[in-house]
Amino acid sequence: MLILSRKDNESIIINGNIEVKIISSENGRVRIGIDAPQNVEIHRKEVFDQIMSENRSAAQSAGGLSMLKDKIGKKNPKKD
Amino acid sequence: MKLAVDYVGEVEYTDSDIFYFENGLYGFEDCKRFILVQNPEKELPFYYLVSLDQDKLMFVVTNPFLFVDDYDFDLADKYVGDLSIEDSSEISVYGMVVIPDNPQESTINLKAPLVLNNEKMIGAQCVLLEEYHSRHLLFESER
Numbered sequence: 001m002l003i004l005s006r007k008d009n010e011s012i013i014i015n016g017n018i019e020v021k022i023i024s025s026e027n028g029r030v031r032i033g034i035d036a037p038q039n040v041e042i043h044r045k046e047v048f049d050q051i052m053s054e055n056r057s058a059a060q061s062a063g064g065l066s067m068l069k070d071k072i073g074k075k076n077p078k079k080d
Numbered sequence: 081m082k083l084a085v086d087y088v089g090e091v092e093y094t095d096s097d098i099f100y101f102e103n104g105l106y107g108f109e110d111c112k113r114f115i116l117v118q119n120p121e122k123e124l125p126f127y128y129l130v131s132l133d134q135d136k137l138m139f140v141v142t143n144p145f146l147f148v149d150d151y152d153f154d155l156a157d158k159y160v161g162d163l164s165i166e167d168s169s170e171i172s173v174y175g176m177v178v179i180p181d182n183p184q185e186s187t188i189n190l191k192a193p194l195v196l197n198n199e200k201m202i203g204a205q206c207v208l209l210e211e212y213h214s215r216h217l218l219f220e221s222e223r
Contacts, residue, residue, distance in 0.1 A: 051192045052107035057178040058139045064179030
C-alpha cells in the first residue's frame with residue numbers, strides 16, 4: 001500500500017484522472033473529496049466489504065431454498 | 081447446451097439465455113456469464129442465478145418488489161450506461177437472497193440489487209446510494 005502524508009487542501013492524483021483531496025481533518029476524522037470520471041465506482045470500504053460478504057453467503061444458500069416452502073404459504077407475496 | 085445444476089437437474093440453454101456481467105459480481109469479478117434458472121419448487125418465487133464460468137457457483141435471487149413495500153431507487157447514470165438502458169421496460173431487478181440455518185431469518189440484499197437488461201442480455205450488480213440494507217429480512221412480519 002502506498003502511504004503519503006497530505007495536509008488539508010492537498011491532493012493526490014490516481015491514474016492521471018482521479019483526484020483525491022483532503023478537505024479537512026479533525027479528531028481522527030478526515031473529510032475527503034474525490035473527483036473521478038463517471039465510470040469509476042467509489043464506495044466506503046465497509047459497504048463494499050459487506051456486499052462481497054453477502055454475495056458469498058448467497059452463493060451458499062442454494063441448498064436452503066426448499067426450507068422456505070412453508071414460509072411463503074404464511075406470507076403471501078404481493079403480486080404486481 | 082446443457083448444464084447440470086445442483087438442486088435443479090439438467091438445464092438446457094442457448095447463447096440467447098446468457099446474461100453478461102461486464103464486471104461480474106462483487107467478490108466474483110471473474111464470473112461474467114450467468115443464466116437465470118427457475119427453481120423446481122414452482123410456487124416459490126425464487127430463481128437461481130447460475131454461473132457458467134465457475135463450476136457449481138449459483139445464487140438464490142428473487143424479485144424484491146414481491147417482498148418489500150416501497151422499494152424505489154434511482155439508477156446512477158453510470159449503471160444506465162453500463163447496462164445500455166434505453167427504457168425502463170427493458171430491465172428486471174433481482175435481489176440476492178441469503179438463507180441461513182434458520183430460514184425465518186432469510187434476508188435479501190436491497191443495497192446492491194442485480195439489474196438485468198432483458199433486451200440486451202447484460203447484467204450488473206448496482207450499489208445504491210439510497211439507504212437500503214444489504215440484509216433486509218424477507219419475513220419480518222412473523223416475529
